[in-house]
Amino acid sequence: MNDLRTDAINASLVKTLSLSRLRKYLAVCGDDVSGALSSYERNARLSEAFYTPLQCVEICLRNTIHFRMSEVYGSDWMTNGGPPLAEASLRMIGDAIAELQKGVDWPSNDAIVSELKYAFWVGLLGTGYDDTIWRKTLFDGFAVGGRRKRTVVHGRFNAIRRFRNRIAHHEPIFQRDLPKLHAEIIEAIGWMCADTSAWTTHVSRLLIVHAEV
Known part of the structure; x- marks a missing residue:
């Protein structure tokens, strides 16, 4: 048992975290509350x-796409009406832009890039853009080590988006093949930049933590 936890603390945690949230943990621990909390x-x-x-993967993705789009449509491609956006x-x-305008009259292009949600960037890799911005520019942003099909690139980043959202919503991930998911994230970064992929591998503690816990 965790050194901090007592039966009273366990009871408090069950109340504040809720049985509903702990149900998946209880299921794999034979309904043992202490094991579920661990x-x-x-x-x-x-x-x-x-x-x-x-x-790293999110920032690399948005900057890769922004660079490719800027090369063809200009650095203000998000607002100049150039690319055929859905x-x-x-x-x-x-x-x-509306969110950013709460603090400034008109935000910079860099500010807009930072404010846009991950789903926006993944969406630009979707089916609707296959014959337009993918073939015109985006394909070259994911070509380190060889060109890749849009379906492969979109599928990978969309899977990462779903996994990211599970973590953001505090959902269970402990039963998944986390070293494999980590490797897929590192690989996806490598499609854009081999050096950034190597750096991310070096600074990430996921495999260490996974081995420890």
């Missing part, structure tokens, strides 16, 4: 360890 703690440590690789993409840009 699994919950392990899940929290593993989720925390994914922060670095997920941060209504959903334009709405996300509008929402980002």
Whole structure:
């Protein structure tokens, strides 16, 4: 048992975390509350360890796409009407600008890039853009080590997005093949930049934490 936890503390945690949230942990621990809470703690440590690789892949993705789009459509491609963006993409840009305008009259291009949600960037790799921005520019941003099909690139980053969202919503990840997921994130970064992939591998603590817990 965790050195801090007592039966009274366990009872408090069950109340504050809720039985509903702990149900998946209880299921793998034979309804043992202490074991479920230990699994919950392990899940929290593993989720925390994914922060670095997920941060790296998201920032690398948005900057890679921004660079490729700027090369063809200009650095203000998000607002100049150049690329054939879908209504959903334009709405996300509008929402980002509206949020930023709470602090400034008109945000910089870099500020808009930072404000846009991960789903926006993954969306630009979707089916609707296959014959337009993918073939015109984006394909070259994921070609380190060889060109890749848009379906492969989109599938990988969309899977990472779903995994990222599970962590963001504090969902269980401890039963998944986390070393494999970590390797897929590192590989996806390598499609964009081999050096950044190597650096992310070096600074990430996921495999260390996974071995410890």
